[in-house]
Amino acid sequence: MTKTQSEAQKVLVAGATGTVGREVVAELLARGARVRALTRNPAKADFPAEVEVVRGDLGDPASLAPALEGVEAVHLIVFGGEEYAPLTTGPELLAQAAKAGVRRVTVLHGGGPSPLEDVVRSNELGLEWTVLMPVEFMSNALFWADDIKANGRIEEPFVDRVSSMVHEGDIGAVAAVALLSRDGSHHGKEHVITGPAALTLRDKVRILGAARGAEIGLVELTEEQAVERMRAQYMPQETIDFMLEMYGNTPVEGRTVAPTVPDVTGRPARTFEEWAAEHAGAFRA
């Protein structure tokens, strides 16, 4: 992809204020694309000046008309609103995107059934599509920041489980390449996106400790203790079951290193050591 090729392209990014979306925006900008960021609340959005911020709600496809105007490619999420509820308006908003002249989409897979993803995969609308299937995000480690700052330790079950977790920037990079690809080479692809190593929880804690300059303790919880804690946090049973399945019985993709990042982006996948160095401040009291 040359700069001139990508400069002509305008890309709409949904979920642009989120963990993955903001990385998609950054990677598109780095490749010279013109970026339009979708948000329900432009006042809250904080982007570089060259990003065009537009208001729109994926749950209300009519609100997306201005956002879709003149756009060649769209990055989509499969949820809308609270608790990552699957977006029920997916088919409608995709039809609207196709009608507005959108040529290709990337979809951030959410792990469950999605009416939006079903339509995309069916090829009904003639859109080129790429489904992004990242494994566990490295940024999930930020959930531990308060405990680490307050107590210098975390309490978790399944400490020997292995995860090939991925840097969010690499999800953004794979998305950007697919969104800007005009030769059809990413059409119909499901990209499993992982980091460069499969690490245990013990490895992660050691790496985070080294990055923040102070060792972090790891207390192993039994599965029963972990469930009790999640219940005390009012986590819905469905989410508890999902967490136990993901962590207690991580699917093979989630614990295997895939070559997608280097293959698609031409760069090595970013390591957890790099992620930890970038976020070390979040783990220091």
Ligand SMILES: NC(=O)c1ccc[n+]([C@@H]2O[C@H](COP(=O)([O-])OP(=O)(O)OC[C@H]3O[C@@H](n4cnc5c(N)ncnc54)[C@H](OP(=O)(O)O)[C@@H]3O)[C@@H](O)[C@H]2O)c1
């Ligand atoms: N965490 C993991 O390890 C992991 C692994 C694999 C896959 N995933 C999947 O990744 C997804 C979460 O991505 P993320 O962490 O980047 O999300 P996030 O940080 O929670 O961000 C959510 C984004 O969605 C936007 N949004 C929500 N409802 C919307 C609506 N109705 N209309 C327009 N925008 C809306 C929000 O925008 P505004 O508030 O600005 O409107 C925000 O930018 C989920 O599908 C999850 O299943 C997560």
